[in-house]
Amino acid sequence: MTKQQEASKRRDAKREAIxxxxxxxxxxxxxxxxxxQDIADFASIGKGTVYEYFSTxxxxxxxxxxxxxxxxxxxxxxxxxxxxxxxxxxxxxIDTAIDFYETHAQYAAILLEFWAHAxxxxxxxxxERIRKMKQTLADLGADVTRQLKKVRAFTEVDAVSFSRLExxxxxxxxxxWILDGKAYSLRDAYKFRQSVIGSGLMTTAFRKVMSLKxxxxxxxxxxxxxx
Amino acid sequence: MTKQQEASKRRDAKREAIxxxxxxxxxxxxxxxxxxQDIADFASIGKGTVYEYFSTxxxxxxxxxxxxxxxxxxxxxxxxxxxxxxxxxxxxxIDTAIDFYETHAQYAAILLEFWAHAxxxxxxxxxERIRKMKQTLADLGADVTRQLKKVRAFTEVDAVSFSRLExxxxxxxxxxWILDGKAYSLRDAYKFRQSVIGSGLMTTAFRKVMSLKxxxxxxxxxxxxxx
DNA sequence: ATAAATTGACCGACTCGTCGGTCGGCAAAA
DNA sequence: TTTTGCCGACCGACGAGTCGGTCAATTTAT
Numbered sequence: 001m002t003k004q005q006e007a008s009k010r011r012d013a014k015r016e017a018i019x020x021x022x023x024x025x026x027x028x029x030x031x032x033x034x035x036x037q038d039i040a041d042f043a044s045i046g047k048g049t050v051y052e053y054f055s056t057x058x059x060x061x062x063x064x065x066x067x068x069x070x071x072x073x074x075x076x077x078x079x080x081x082x083x084x085x086x087x088x089x090x091x092x093x094i095d096t097a098i099d100f101y102e103t104h105a106q107y108a109a110i111l112l113e114f115w116a117h118a119x120x121x122x123x124x125x126x127x128e129r130i131r132k133m134k135q136t137l138a139d140l141g142a143d144v145t146r147q148l149k150k151v152r153a154f155t156e157v158d159a160v161s162f163s164r165l166e167x168x169x170x171x172x173x174x175x176x177w178i179l180d181g182k183a184y185s186l187r188d189a190y191k192f193r194q195s196v197i198g199s200g201l202m203t204t205a206f207r208k209v210m211s212l213k214x215x216x217x218x219x220x221x222x223x224x225x226x227x
Numbered sequence: 228m229t230k231q232q233e234a235s236k237r238r239d240a241k242r243e244a245i246x247x248x249x250x251x252x253x254x255x256x257x258x259x260x261x262x263x264q265d266i267a268d269f270a271s272i273g274k275g276t277v278y279e280y281f282s283t284x285x286x287x288x289x290x291x292x293x294x295x296x297x298x299x300x301x302x303x304x305x306x307x308x309x310x311x312x313x314x315x316x317x318x319x320x321i322d323t324a325i326d327f328y329e330t331h332a333q334y335a336a337i338l339l340e341f342w343a344h345a346x347x348x349x350x351x352x353x354x355e356r357i358r359k360m361k362q363t364l365a366d367l368g369a370d371v372t373r374q375l376k377k378v379r380a381f382t383e384v385d386a387v388s389f390s391r392l393e394x395x396x397x398x399x400x401x402x403x404w405i406l407d408g409k410a411y412s413l414r415d416a417y418k419f420r421q422s423v424i425g426s427g428l429m430t431t432a433f434r435k436v437m438s439l440k441x442x443x444x445x446x447x448x449x450x451x452x453x454x
Numbered sequence: 455a456t457a458a459a460t461t462g463a464c465c466g467a468c469t470c471g472t473c474g475g476t477c478g479g480c481a482a483a484a
Numbered sequence: 485t486t487t488t489g490c491c492g493a494c495c496g497a498c499g500a501g502t503c504g505g506t507c508a509a510t511t512t513a514t
Binding site: 262263264275278282283284 | 473476
Binding site: 029030032033108109110112113115116118119120127130131134148152153154155157158161162164165167168169170171172173175176177178179180181183184185188189191192193194195196197198199200201202203205206207210211213214217218220221222223224225226227 | 256257259260335336337339340342343345346347354357358361375379380381382384385388389391392394395396397398399400402403404405406407408410411412415416418419420421422423424425426427428429430432433434437438440441444445447448449450451452453454
C-alpha cells in the first residue's frame with residue numbers, strides 16, 4: 001500500500017469517526033440544538049477539524065442520513081438475497097425492516113427533521129437521497145410481489161403500486177408507534193397489518209359485491225414516478 | 228354585551244390574527260427559520276405585541292398546531308355525523324381526510340417538525356395534543372369499524388387496532404405522497420389502499436391456507452394505549 | 455546520519471450577524 | 485387622569501464558520 005493510500009484510508013476513518021459522533025449528537029439533540037462544538041467534543045477533536053472534513057453543518061447532516069440509508073438498503077438487499085421462496089422472502093424483508101426500525105427508534109425525531117429539511121432545502125441532494133432509498137426498496141418489494149403473483153399467492157395487483165403503498169404504510173406504522181410512546185409491540189402491529197392486507201377485512205358476501213371496483217383499483221394502481 | 232366581553236373578544240380576534248400570520252410564516256420557513264419579527268410584520272403589528280399574546284415562540288408554535296388539529300377533528304366529526312350508513316360514513320371520513328391533507332400539503336414540512344419537536348421537547352403539551360387528536364380520530368374509526376362488522380360488511384377484527392392502523396397508514400401515505408413530490412393523485416392512492424385493505428391480496432386458495440393465523444391476528448389486534 | 459526545510463492535519467480563540475425576549479415610553483380609550 | 489394596548493429600539497446569548505498558528509511527520513539537503 002502506498003503512502004497516499006494509507007493517508008486516504010486514515011482520512012476516511014476519521015471521517016467515519018466524525019459521522020459517528022454526529023449521529024450520536026444529532027440523534028440526541030436534533031439538528032438545530034446540536035452544536036458543531038458538541039460533535040467535535042464527542043469525537044475528541046477540535047471544532048476546526050470537523051470543518052476539514054465537512055464544509056457545512058448541512059453536509060455533515062446529509063452524510064449521517066446517507067450512512068443510515070446505505071446501511072438500511074444493504075440490510076434489506078442482503079435479506080432478500082437469502083431467500084428464494086417469495087413468501088419467506090417477504091417475511092424476511094419485513095423482519096429486517098422491523099429490526100432496523102427498532103434499533104433506530106431513538107433516531108426517529110432526527111429522521112422527521114431530515115425529511116422536513118429535505119422538503120424545504122434548496123439543496124436537492126436531500127430529496128434525491130430519500131427517493132433513491134425508496135426506489136431501491138420499492139424495486140425489492142415489486143419483485144417479491146410479482147413472484148407472489150406468479151406462485152398464485154397474490155391476486156392480480158399492480159406490483160409497483162403495492163410496493164410503494166407498503167413503503168408508505170411501513171413508515172406510517174413506525175411513526176405512529178413512536179408517537180404512541182412505543183406502548184405496544186411493533187412486530188405485533190406489523191403482523192396485524194399483514195393479516196389485514198393479505199386477507200382483507202370484507203366478508204365473503206360483501207367482497208363479492210365490491211369485487212368489480214376492487215379488481216379495477218388493484219390492477220390499475222396509483223403510482224407515478226416523481227418528475 | 229359588557230365592555231369586558233367586547234374587549235376579550237377583540238383580544239381573541241387579534242390572537243387569531245397572529246396565529247394566522249404564524250401559520251403562514253412557519254409553514255413557509257419552518258420553525259427555526261421563521262422569525263418572530265417576520266410573523267409580526269406579516270400580521271402588520273409590532274414584534275412586542277406578539278409577546279403580549281404568546282409568551283414564547285414555542286407557545287405560538289403549539290397554538291398553530293392546536294388550531295390545525297381542532298379544525299381537523301371538527302371536520303372529521305362533522306363528516307361522520309352526516310351519515311348513518313357505516314359504508315358511506317367510512318367513505319365520507321376518508322374523503323374529508325383527503326381534502327384536509329390536500330389543502331394542507333404545503334404545511335407538511337412543519338407537521339414533521341412539530342412531531343420532531345414533540346418527541347424531543349420537555350413540554351409534554353406537544354405530545355399530548357398529538358395523542359388527543361389521534362384518540363378522537365381513533366374513536367371515530369373504531370365506531371365505524373364496529374358498525375361495519377355489525378352489518379356484516381367486515382369480518383371479525385379488533386376495531387381499535389384496525390382504527391389505529393388506519394391512522395398510521397393514512398399518515399404514511401400522505402407523507403410518501405409529499406416526499407414523492409405529489410407526482411400522483413392522493414385520492415387514487417387512498418382508493419388503492421382501500422381496495423387492498425378491503426379485499427385483501429391473497430388468492431382464495433392461499434387465503435384458506437393462511438386462514439387460521441390471519442383470523443387470530445385480526446381478532447387479537449396489537450394496540451395498547453400509551454401509559 | 456543528522457539537520458534543516460516543508461508540509462498539512464489539527465486546533466480553538468475570535469468574529470460577526472442573528473434573533474428571542476425585554477422594557478420604557480407613547481397614544482388612544484375610558 | 486388613569487388604564488390599556490401597542491410598539492420597536494435595545495440587549496445579550498449564541499453558534500456557524502474562519503484563520504493564523506502549532507507541531508509532528510516526512511522530505512530534502514548537507
